[in-house]
Amino acid sequence: MTHRVRTFRTATAVAALLSISSLANAATTGIDLVANETPINTPKSAAAAAKIPANFKFVNPGYLTVAVAVLGSSPPFGLFARDNKTVIGSEADIARLVADGLGLKVKLVPASWEDWPLGVTSGKYDAAAYNITVTKERKQKYDFATYRLDTLGFYVKSTSDITSIKSAPDIAGKRIILTSGTNQESVLLAWDKENQAKGLKPFTPVYVTDDAAATLALQSGRADATFGPNVAAAYKAKLTGKTKLVGIVPGGWPKTANIAFTLKKGNGLVDAVQTSIDSAIASGSYLKVLDRWGESDEKIDHSEINPPGLGD
16 A cells, blocks of 8 residues: 555655656746646537436546546656646546536546556546547447547657667667557557568667656666657657657557547447537647647547458
8 A cells, every 4th residue: 555655645746747847848848837727618419418328327426527647757748737636637638528528527537548448347447538549449348439530659769879760670680669558559559460471670668657767767878769649759859959859750650549438338328428529629628738738730520430450
């Protein structure tokens, strides 16, 4: 118990420091984090609200309770506001739009990547908005309503001699930072298998649990590159100037992938959520959210339920 409490406090402290640093450097990125503390709302959608199953029991009556990325994450997905307790970020904003459309208030719960899957299936959360990619495996346990395209980026130290990582041969012999259980891990494991079949050197995965650990590993030279969601990495590169982009890969390599609002499989809420997202797209509030977090390059025209994903 003591270890868990210390870990939580440490993660919270790191997240707070990241938030303060981001606020201090907002002018560098062209993203006004102070202004972004003001919520963006969207009108209730009668069509979305009508699709909520009769007698559906939300975790907290009158609220949509959503697990969001803050602990172990990084901007723009999730961070704390200046009061170091209010959650802001692109995923928090998306969750609020969905709740608005359903005629509910939103309750944002900071969660770790390891926590959201069990939290959603057990009913601890109504949903998760955590930069979650739709995959064939995940669709066995969850329902998805898409809200953004997924792209992955390779980043190296700004002083690195590495200029390009775009395909399987490029990772041979390299040490690359990953998060376990993610689609980016699946992509690189597939590339590595292909490489070894051709006699190329294996790559070495460097597993981390939070952004601070990834930064330390890369800047100290314990890793050659990091591979993960491009939006977060691009934000960080602009903020610090210490990393640079050397390659982009579709999140569902070799196919296009989607980021989606994630719900328990078969609980009946996904149709309402999809309609709520489409309503936010139509109202313009959706694009306002993406624009203010630098994510508009990953915008979609309409939400899809359980589309083809990684592994399909």
